[in-house]
Amino acid sequence: MTKWLIIVGGSVLAALLVGLAGWFVVVPRLQPQVFNAQVMQGVDAPDIELQGSNGQPVSLADFEDQVVVVYFGYTFCPDVCPITLSKLARARAMLGDDADDVQVVMVTVDPERDTPEVLREYAARFDPTFLGLTGDPADIDRIATIYGVYYQTVDTESKAGYLVDHTSTVMVIDRSGELKLLVSFDATDDEIAEDLSYLVS
Amino acid sequence: MKMIRHTLVVIALVMVAAACSSASEGVEVSDPWGRPSPSSASNAAFYMQLEGSDTDDRLVSAESPACQVVELHETQMSDGVMSMQFLPEGIPVPAGETVSLEPGGLHVMCLGVTEALVEGESATVQLQFEESGLVTVDAEIRQS
Structure with a gap:
């Protein structure tokens, strides 16, 4: 018993x-970790192989074990692109030492005007570590399509000659190479920094 | 009789004064600013608040010694896609209303920055209004 x-x-x-x-x-x-941005599940980020504003060919594989923030924009864009890139620069600065683990790249949707030199100067305005990517229009077209990014060259009476409508969403790839977050244009510096700090920690 | 004449003169003077003062009260521009930009083929934007007077007005064009060309544009967002519209008709400033030129919306677009826009400094922008005439402002150069 x-x-x-x-x-x-x-x-x-x-x-x-x-x-x-x-x-x-x-x-x-x-x-569940509550991200401010929209969370994607289990999507491997398609590779991006283009010409970098650092004068080197750049591939996503170069940023292994880093968080990569991808933005499609163009340097002729005076309003939305600087807003987004300066927000990303401020969010990155908020991360302190962890900022080294975050790489921001802007893929141009205007390869005709955005040469590596133009992109280098533009990217450096926001953060010296930001990389601009350009290349063959057909390659950019293909990459934009697989990332679900829409862009369209629009003729205008403006002296700018033409402008480019484009998706304003920022994409974040985590350390494991998964496309993890979609950050909308309305996101604040703090919200972006919070999401990035979770991904790098 | 003399008294009446004097009164009439005074009334007339007051009316003239009133007319003059209302005519000089055009659109008020406040907080003009823009982001830093190097001098190169790059573009920039200026933002500000336009406070309408007591008559409908319109910002028809702008110029700046810091830019090759200045145009009036509007950013529009639809389903996450950003597009920029050139506004050849300018920006209406209705009587008594405040129109905000701000990031992600209406802006004065500076095409081809010729003089670097340096943080902490300012850039002269001349705004041409239909009714209020030429208004010159100094846009502060800052990050946001």
Whole structure:
């Protein structure tokens, strides 16, 4: 009888301990991290291989184990692109030392005007680590399409000659190379910094 | 009789004064600013608040010694796609209303920055209004 009690009691206690341990280990992992941005699940970021504003060919694979922030824009754009890039620069600055783990790239949707030199000067206005990417219009077209980015050259009476309508969403690729977040144009510096700090930590 | 004449003169003077003062009260421009930009073929934008007077007015054009060409543009966002519209008709400033030129919306676009826009400095922008005439402002150069 006593033996039974010990066996049953012991088993219950063991089960409780395992359950408790499990609760402490698993539950925190199950708790969803609330990102400010829209979260994508399980999408491998398609590769981007283009000409960098640093004068080198650039591939996403170069940023292994880094968080990569991808923005499609163009240097002729005086309003929305600077807003977005300066927000990204401020958000990155908020990360302190972790900022080294975040690489921001702007893929031009205007390869005709945006040469690597033009992009280098433009990107450096916001953050010296920002990289501009340009290349063959057909390659840019293909990359934009697989990233779900729309862009369209629009003729205008403006002296600008032509302008480019384009998707204003910012994409964030996590350390494992998954396309993780879609950040909308309305996101604030703080919201972006919060999301990035979670991804780098 | 003399008294009446004097009164009439005074009334007339008051009316003239009133007319003059209302005529000089055009659109008020406040907080003009723009982002830093190097001098190159790059573009920039200026933002500001336009406070309407008691008559409808319109910002028809702008110029700046810091830009090759200055135009009036509006950014529009639709389903996450940004597009910029050139506004050849200018920007209406209705009587008594304040029109905001701000990031992501209406802006004075500076095409081809000829003099670097340096943070902490300012750039002269001349605004041509239909009714209020030429208004010159100094846009502060800052990040946001």
